[in-house]
Amino acid sequence: MDTVCGSEPPQSKKVCVIGAGMAGLAAARELRREAHDVTVLEQSGDVGGQWLYDPRTDAADPLGVAAPVKVHSSIYASLRLISPRQSTGFTDFPFCPKSGRDDRRFPGHREVHLYLKDFCNAFGLMEAVRLNTRVLHAAMTPARRWAVRSMDLGLVECDDTDEKTLDAYVDEVFDAVVVATGHYSQPRLPSIEGMETWRGRQMHSHSYRVPEPFRGEVVVVVGCGESGKDIAMEIRGVAKEVYLVAGSMEAVTPGLSKVLAKHSANLHLRLEVERLCEDGRVAFKDGGGSSSSIAADTVIYCTGYSYSFPFLETGGAVAVDDNRVGPLFEHVFPPSLAPSLSFVGVPRKIFAPRFFETQARWVAQVLSGRRALPAEEEMLRSVEEFYRAREAAGVPRKYTHEIGRRDITYMDDFGEKYCDFPRVEGWKHELLVSSVRGMIENLETFRDDYKDTGSIRRAMQEWHLSCVQWQSSPPSCCSYTDGRPCPTGLHQRAQ
Ligand SMILES: Cc1cc2nc3c(=O)[nH]c(=O)nc-3n(C[C@H](O)[C@H](O)[C@H](O)COP(=O)(O)OP(=O)(O)OC[C@H]3O[C@@H](n4cnc5c(N)ncnc54)[C@H](O)[C@@H]3O)c2cc1C
Numbered sequence: 001m002d003t004v005c006g007s008e009p010p011q012s013k014k015v016c017v018i019g020a021g022m023a024g025l026a027a028a029r030e031l032r033r034e035a036h037d038v039t040v041l042e043q044s045g046d047v048g049g050q051w052l053y054d055p056r057t058d059a060a061d062p063l064g065v066a067a068p069v070k071v072h073s074s075i076y077a078s079l080r081l082i083s084p085r086q087s088t089g090f091t092d093f094p095f096c097p098k099s100g101r102d103d104r105r106f107p108g109h110r111e112v113h114l115y116l117k118d119f120c121n122a123f124g125l126m127e128a129v130r131l132n133t134r135v136l137h138a139a140m141t142p143a144r145r146w147a148v149r150s151m152d153l154g155l156v157e158c159d160d161t162d163e164k165t166l167d168a169y170v171d172e173v174f175d176a177v178v179v180a181t182g183h184y185s186q187p188r189l190p191s192i193e194g195m196e197t198w199r200g201r202q203m204h205s206h207s208y209r210v211p212e213p214f215r216g217e218v219v220v221v222v223g224c225g226e227s228g229k230d231i232a233m234e235i236r237g238v239a240k241e242v243y244l245v246a247g248s249m250e251a252v253t254p255g256l257s258k259v260l261a262k263h264s265a266n267l268h269l270r271l272e273v274e275r276l277c278e279d280g281r282v283a284f285k286d287g288g289g290s291s292s293s294i295a296a297d298t299v300i301y302c303t304g305y306s307y308s309f310p311f312l313e314t315g316g317a318v319a320v321d322d323n324r325v326g327p328l329f330e331h332v333f334p335p336s337l338a339p340s341l342s343f344v345g346v347p348r349k350i351f352a353p354r355f356f357e358t359q360a361r362w363v364a365q366v367l368s369g370r371r372a373l374p375a376e377e378e379m380l381r382s383v384e385e386f387y388r389a390r391e392a393a394g395v396p397r398k399y400t401h402e403i404g405r406r407d408i409t410y411m412d413d414f415g416e417k418y419c420d421f422p423r424v425e426g427w428k429h430e431l432l433v434s435s436v437r438g439m440i441e442n443l444e445t446f447r448d449d450y451k452d453t454g455s456i457r458r459a460m461q462e463w464h465l466s467c468v469q470w471q472s473s474p475p476s477c478c479s480y481t482d483g484r485p486c487p488t489g490l491h492q493r494a495q
């Protein structure tokens with residue numbers, strides 16, 4: 001299927017990466033390593049994507065009904081990393097604790113942002129990044145290149161694309177576009193009877209930042225994923241009552257049960273919202289045919305996000321259908337537009353940024369001609385087979401891109417098959433496995449009470465040693481993968 005190409009020298013392409021979050025930065029580095037000429041267009045005033053905390057919210061549209069939302073980051077003030085730093089770093093740039101900074105195993109969002117900036121600086125990526133630059137339109141030209149129209153947000157008074165002036169536009173043509181715009185910004189809302197007319201406050205977690213506005217309120221938190229649980233527990237500290245709506249009993253893990261029992265005074269579990277009533281009450285279906293209702297002040301929907309690429313024109317070659325972005329061969333290449341269009345960062349519940357690195361390295365090597373993709377029909381067939389297998393396994397369409405952090409083998413096989421990415425082995429494997437276990441088993445306190453035992457303690461010692469070693473002798477990060485010197489001139493030592 002996928003082949004390593006023969007003796008042709010790698011070709012350098014002019015590549016536009018859209019987005020400078022974790023995925024875009026991983027892409028930029030891998031593309032530069034493969035000697036491509038890279039421009040990263042980023043709409044925000046800094047790199048980091050979601051990890052660039054923004055205290056502003058989409059206040060005029062707290063449900064995020066209009067697309068695209070105006071504020072990119074959905075991160076709330078108290079957010080801490082859910083996976084330990086040991087399993088969150090780039091493969092050759094460990095997320096080592098730094099003195100004077102947040103050195104916790106599960107650091108806050110600011111530390112993750114600083115780490116991404118450190119990564120950028122270490123690899124000289126900022127010279128490729130154009131900040132405050134929003135891509136408005138990207139489409140293939142008749143010559144199968146990509147016309148990209150962007151807008152310098154620094155040149156318009158308001159960052160509203162309706163109020164742009166023509167002077168602020170920049171039109172450019174690239175050989176290839178890598179889409180790395182993330183998928184945790186555009187709210188995904190449930191359909192609940194009475195939502196349109198309910199008189200209380202309704203918002204999506206995208207617009208949640210701090211608990212204070214909910215002091216003394218009765219709050220219903222719909223959705224029991226990571227954000228739903230985090231937000232319910234945080235608001236519980238100031239609210240009169242919090243009702244966490246789980247969706248099903250399967251979402252009620254032993255960890256969640258413990259937390260509910262501990263805070264039973266004002267944190268309650270409900271299974272499903274039946275409707276929002278005209279008199280301001282929220283009615284629940286409680287299972288077994290029974291129901292109940294409460295008078296509530298606010299409903300917060302922690303119901304996830306939708307994939308959205310409002311700038312991308314593909315003539316129907318790539319579409320989003322119930323959170324399935326497709327067709328995408330291996331979640332990366334749309335067969336009819338490959339390899340000049342690719343996506344890095346579409347899979348969910350993976351180890352980031354490691355998995356982004358593997359995707360990006362594959363894209364970089366395919367673009368340079370070092371790897372070949374299967375024929376278009378074969379890629380399409382593979383995507384169809386994948387869809388059929390997921391459907392046969394009962395996986396709803398909306399979870400098409402959900403890999404599952406437990407599936408380290410998938411990530412390893414992908415990297416090995418497509419770009420010779422090293423497998424996660426030995427103590428590193430132990431760290432990844434233990435980080436998932438920690439998340440699942442000890443919901444409320446895992447971040448601080450996490451206990452290292454046996455092999456995990458040994459793995460942690462190895463990790464600390466690797467940090468010390470890395471800090472005294474960082475790798476020659478920017479070197480091309482075929483051994484030529486660093487394209488930025490910043491890192492000239494051999495690998
Ligand atoms: C509340 C919350 C908690 C999370 N917690 C964790 C966690 O603990 N661990 C974890 O691994 N992951 C977590 N994530 C997921 C997190 O989003 C990923 O870790 C990672 O940030 C995804 O990187 P990305 O580059 O794909 O997307 P993003 O970080 O969203 O970056 C995309 C970038 O594209 C830019 N962009 C978008 N559209 C345009 C355009 N038209 N023109 C130019 N630029 C554009 C954006 O401004 C942004 O900088 C969390 C997400 C949320 C919302």
